[in-house]
Amino acid sequence: MYPDDRELIDRSVAGDLEAFSELVRRYEKKVFTVAFRFTGNYSDACDLAQEVFIRVYQALPRFRGEASFTTWLYRITANLCRDELRRQKRHKKTSLDEMVANPAGTPHPVDEDLSPDDVLERREFQEMVQVCLNELPEEYRLVLVMREIQGLSYEEIAAALDISSGTVKSRLSRARQAFRQKISGRQELFAFRPRLVK
Amino acid sequence: MRCQQIQELLSAYLDGEVEPSQQSQIKVHLETCPACRGQWEDLVASVALLRGLPEVSPPAFFREQLRLKLESRSFSAPRRRSWFGWPRFIAAAAVLMVALSVTTLWSGYIHPQDFLPWKNDRDSAQSITVAGRSPEKEGSIVSPGLRQESLKLEARASREKDGRGDGDVGRQEVNAGGNSLLREDTGKEAPSVTPPRAAPRLMAFSSPEMPSGEGDKSVPGTSRSGSNGELRVMAGSQNALPAPEGKMVQASDADLPGTDVKTVKEFILILEVPDISKARKDVLHLVQKYNGLTGPEEPEVVGQSSVQSTVMIIIPDEFWSKFQEDLKSLGQVKEPQTRSRDITLEYNGLVKNLALLKEKEKELQSSTTGSDLQELQRVQGEINKTMGQLHALSEAARKTAVELVLCTNSSCQQDQLQVK
Numbered sequence: 252m253y254p255d256d257r258e259l260i261d262r263s264v265a266g267d268l269e270a271f272s273e274l275v276r277r278y279e280k281k282v283f284t285v286a287f288r289f290t291g292n293y294s295d296a297c298d299l300a301q302e303v304f305i306r307v308y309q310a311l312p313r314f315r316g317e318a319s320f321t322t323w324l325y326r327i328t329a330n331l332c333r334d335e336l337r338r339q340k341r342h343k344k345t346s347l348d349e350m351v352a353n354p355a356g357t358p359h360p361v362d363e364d365l366s367p368d369d370v371l372e373r374r375e376f377q378e379m380v381q382v383c384l385n386e387l388p389e390e391y392r393l394v395l396v397m398r399e400i401q402g403l404s405y406e407e408i409a410a411a412l413d414i415s416s417g418t419v420k421s422r423l424s425r426a427r428q429a430f431r432q433k434i435s436g437r438q439e440l441f442a443f444r445p446r447l448v449k
Numbered sequence: 450m451r452c453q454q455i456q457e458l459l460s461a462y463l464d465g466e467v468e469p470s471q472q473s474q475i476k477v478h479l480e481t482c483p484a485c486r487g488q489w490e491d492l493v494a495s496v497a498l499l500r501g502l503p504e505v506s507p508p509a510f511f512r513e514q515l516r517l518k519l520e521s522r523s524f525s526a527p528r529r530r531s532w533f534g535w536p537r538f539i540a541a542a543a544v545l546m547v548a549l550s551v552t553t554l555w556s557g558y559i560h561p562q563d564f565l566p567w568k569n570d571r572d573s574a575q576s577i578t579v580a581g582r583s584p585e586k587e588g589s590i591v592s593p594g595l596r597q598e599s600l601k602l603e604a605r606a607s608r609e610k611d612g613r614g615d616g617d618v619g620r621q622e623v624n625a626g627g628n629s630l631l632r633e634d635t636g637k638e639a640p641s642v643t644p645p646r647a648a649p650r651l652m653a654f655s656s657p658e659m660p661s662g663e664g665d666k667s668v669p670g671t672s673r674s675g676s677n678g679e680l681r682v683m684a685g686s687q688n689a690l691p692a693p694e695g696k697m698v699q700a701s702d703a704d705l706p707g708t709d710v711k712t713v714k715e716f717i718l719i720l721e722v723p724d725i726s727k728a729r730k731d732v733l734h735l736v737q738k739y740n741g742l743t744g745p746e747e748p749e750v751v752g753q754s755s756v757q758s759t760v761m762i763i764i765p766d767e768f769w770s771k772f773q774e775d776l777k778s779l780g781q782v783k784e785p786q787t788r789s790r791d792i793t794l795e796y797n798g799l800v801k802n803l804a805l806l807k808e809k810e811k812e813l814q815s816s817t818t819g820s821d822l823q824e825l826q827r828v829q830g831e832i833n834k835t836m837g838q839l840h841a842l843s844e845a846a847r848k849t850a851v852e853l854v855l856c857t858n859s860s861c862q863q864d865q866l867q868v869k
Contacts, residue, residue: 268519272512283507293508300507301515308519380498398464399499405466424460431495 253277256320264312275304281321281401282328288396289332291385299335303328318410325403325411329393336389383433391426398423450474455485459492517740517765520847711796711846714766715788718773719854721861722780725758728855732760735775739768741848757856769849776853783861796842803835 256277262270282303287296306327314323384392390412397408405423409416450471455478461467462475479486722728736743744761764772776782806828813825 268516271519272516275512275515279507279511280504283511284504287505288502296505297507297511301511301518304515305518305522377502380502384499395499399496400502400504405464420461420466423464424457427460427492427496430499431491434495434498435491 257316260311260314260320263308271308278321278324279304282324284400285325285328285396286332288381288384288400289389289392290335291381295335299331300328303331306331322407322410325397325401325407326413329397329412332393333389379437380434383430383437386433387426387429390422391429394419394422395426395430450478452478452482452485455479455482456488459485459489463492463496521740521742521765710791711793711842713790713792713842713845714769714849715790715852716849717786717788717852717854718776719783719785719856719861720776720780721783721858722855723857725855725857728779729758729760731779732762732776732853732855735772735779736762736764738775739764739772741765741768741772757854757860760853760855762851762853763848764851765848780855792842792846796839796846799835799839799842803832803839806832806835 256274259270259274263274279300283296283300286299286303287293290296290299303324307324310327314320318326384395387395393412394408397403397411403411405416405419408414408419408423412419414422455475458467458471458475462472465472467475479489720728733743735741741762741764743763773782810825810828810832813821813828816822816825
């Protein structure tokens with residue numbers, strides 16, 4: 252959280268799109284990561300993340316700071332993720348390949364320690380993890396993304412997903428279990444240990 | 450504790466969410482029990498896989514595209530599937546027509562000596578964004594000349610719950626718009642507003658022949674579909690932002706240099722194409738590419754077999770030249786006519802009027818007499834109308850309107866073309 256977020260928020264409420272752009276800049280990565288890890292698809296994530304910020308802009312006058320801005324943001328993101336899934340189910344059967352599609356030129360985090368081969372391996376590896384994630388039911392996926400990728404506490408997750416702390420605990424346990432089962436079917440993931448340098 | 454209990458707690462144990470007494474129990478158990486330790490290691494490994502997924506940044510154009518979407522929110526963009534979903538397009542294209550018709554008539558009713566040009570742009574711009582934001586959020590502005598059916602259709606379209614994504618998105622938008630209607634943080638009471646789903650995101654304004662002086666009870670469109678409620682909330686919300694208004698009023702006395710010139714740019718382009726319907730599709734693709742808007746197409750038959758088609762298009766200024774370039778690839782561009790109308794004066798006039806109205810509103814708000822209350826309502830109606838007009842103008846000033854006439858080479862004879 253930035254100390255002068257409140258000022259940016261106030262200016263955005265007054266219609267200052269520049270201020271809002273700056274606010275977006277500060278939080279876009281968080282929102283986009285959740286969107287991407289949830290949808291597994293770069294362009295869907297883009298649309299979703301933009302929709303999140305549009306909602307944010309519209310709802311900003313009602314944000315009074317009782318909750319933290321980040322939590323509020325995650326809440327909107329989670330809701331839109333759920334909506335997105337509902338909409339997708341209605342229209343198309345998303346194939347797993349389609350879901351993991353990374354268009355050419357999609358930026359990937361650059362890691363200078365790894366050789367190009369290693370980078371490629373790592374990317375494929377991550378894609379496999381993403382595929383497993385995408386095979387999970389949406390509520391498991393959400394809680395896993397919030398906890399494991401965004402590092403939110405149980406309380407923060409509870410606030411973002413609008414559930415109790417106890418529910419977070421049990422749901423996370425089941426979600427991790429389900430995820431384990433997914434990857435146990437893909438032994439190569441276990442064989443490939445460690446360049447999980449972070 | 451037994452193994453099964455232990456294993457159920459492993460997830461919480463990983464996060465440090467077990468009681469201290471349980472924590473040491475589990476730790477000891479894991480050291481001695483291979484089965485549970487195996488489960489534990491699997492858990493740790495799989496969580497590590499997830500935590501190894503990096504954060505992802507959005508693409509470079511993300512914020513810019515978002516901004517365009519935000520700015521055009523009072524219009525609706527052409528839907529991917531229903532190119533010719535004309536109710537929304539009528540509303541969108543009509544915004545520009547409102548702007549033009551309003552400005553034409555407005556200048557007829559304001560005597561030049563009644564207002565001073567607004568010189569302080571920064572503050573007026575600020576107050577305009579204040580004014581402009583709510584209409585943007587509440588919906589687009591519809592010309593009163595618009596047919597009744599189109600408004601109803603808009604209402605229906607936004608209420609439509611077809612199985613398609615567009616319907617869902619539309620519903621979401623309506624809800625979002627509806628939610629913002631129920632803003633209560635201004636401290637004013639939100640009067641009864643029609644339920645979000647039913648209220649189309651439109652505000653209809655009274656016809657421009659209403660001069661600023663006289664009150665006009667019949668404000669067509671404000672009673673329609675709960676817009677009255679919308680307007681009222683808007684007025685309230687503006688009062689929640691005293692700072693810009695305060696600045697605005699003070700600044701009217703200062704005489705600062707530099708006026709932001711606002712012009713509405715219009716082009717009439719004739720494009721000769723081999724196949725009109727194909728060209729129409731291509732044009733619509735282009736319009737969507739540049740975040741523009743189109744009105745409904747109106748095929749006209751000229752002569753016996755030749756046909757022409759006119760499309761009204763609105764393109765954001767910054768994309769106009771690129772759009773033009775792309776158009777050239779579709780066919781031969783003949784003789785573009787351009788018209789540029791300077792609306793700075795009208796714009797500034799509206800700004801000044803808004804200030805006066807707001808002062809009046811403040812005065813009336815402190816009174817309690819019945820007639821003053823009525824007057825207050827009238828003034829607030831005027832305020833909303835003015836803000837809507839300002840918004841329409843500022844939106845129009847940032848976009849270029851094109852009347853694109855598509856014709857084949859048989860119908861492209863100059864004397865046969867019908868150009869509005």
